[in-house]
Amino acid sequence: MERTFVMIKPDGVKRQLIGPIITRFEQKGLLLTAIQLMTIEQSLAEQHYGELQSKPFFSELVHYLTSGPVCAMVWEGQHAVANARALIGKTNPVEAAPGTIRGDYALDIAGNIVHGSDSTENAQREINLFFHADRVDPMLFHM
Ligand code: CMP
Numbered sequence: 001m002e003r004t005f006v007m008i009k010p011d012g013v014k015r016q017l018i019g020p021i022i023t024r025f026e027q028k029g030l031l032l033t034a035i036q037l038m039t040i041e042q043s044l045a046e047q048h049y050g051e052l053q054s055k056p057f058f059s060e061l062v063h064y065l066t067s068g069p070v071c072a073m074v075w076e077g078q079h080a081v082a083n084a085r086a087l088i089g090k091t092n093p094v095e096a097a098p099g100t101i102r103g104d105y106a107l108d109i110a111g112n113i114v115h116g117s118d119s120t121e122n123a124q125r126e127i128n129l130f131f132h133a134d135r136v137d138p139m140l141f142h143m
Contacts, residue, residue, distance in 0.1 A: 002081060002120060002123075003075070003076045003124070004074070004075050004084045004120075004123045005117045005122075006114065006117075007070050008070060008114050010064065010070055013068060015113075021101055024101060025075055025084070028083060029077055030083060031075065031076045034073065034127075035071065036130070036131070039066070044129065045066050049065075072130045081117055081119060088115075090103075091109060094108070
């Protein structure tokens with residue numbers, strides 16, 4: 001069984017999209033095993049997006065992520081990483097297909113509503129950054 005990290009970014013929280021986004025993941029069949037509404041500090045945002053440090057948009061990205069509360073989550077299920085990314089859609093909402101979260105709710109890459117890990121390795125790294133091990137429910141009830 002695989003786990004992935006999903007984060008509803010400040011614009012998604014502000015627009016009251018937590019419910020509709022969670023519904024999509026639940027309807028797909030993924031299982032929510034940890035969730036936390038939190039305002040993240042600059043250092044955590046910088047660590048989370050460490051791979052993008054050299055990008056010209058890095059400081060804008062960190063500012064965006066720390067501009068309000070985010071909803072951090074761990075989702076579990078078969079192919080959780082790939083299935084979550086399919087639900088989320090392409091990084092740039094302009095290219096994201098209708099029916100995906102970004103395709104339906106976002107207009108621009110600088111405000112793309114939600115993040116999903118791009119590999120199982122990054123999922124574990126990101127889960128470790130945002131959650132203490134004892135906050136991720138080990139008692140799972142897959143049907
Ligand atoms: P995310 O899936 O969270 O992973 C990296 C993030 O960087 C991405 O979503 C966008 O929010 C952001 N990003 C990627 N490319 C750009 C860009 N050209 N301009 C601004 N932000 C970007």
